[in-house]
Amino acid sequence: MGVLRSILHIATLGIVDSNEEVARKNTPFVFPYNMSESDFSNIAISVAKPIKRLHVSVDNQFVRGTVRTSSGINTWEFTIDFNDYGTLTGNYWMRYVENSDSQIPYNYAKQLSSAIVDYLHSNQ
Secondary structure, X not given: OHXXXXXXXXXXXXXXXXXXXXXXXXOOOOOOOOOOHHHHHHHHHHHHOOXXXXXXXXXXXXXXXXXXXXXXXXXXXXXXXXOEOOEOOOOOEEEEEOOOOOOHHHHHXXXXXXXXXXXXXXXX
């Protein structure tokens, strides 16, 4: 009985998380009063510049990255979602990472998140 209860509890947590994720994603996104889409795009691009193999583009709350492989022959992509229940707070979710072995998307997302938080706090 205890094992069945544990399995049911874990399954329920997964459903709650799924519903919460759906609610977050479905909340219409609006940039905060102190940051425009252009500001967000400029920050995303400037944070990516030091990473030589990375090129990013911004589409509303999404940052799409394209990374050249070390050999320079191929590329792979990732997408970061900055929609935090309809606004930009610095919180993010990795929507897609084509190369899960690479730390580039995760390190970039952390750096960009920090830059967003700094910008929002300095422009209150």
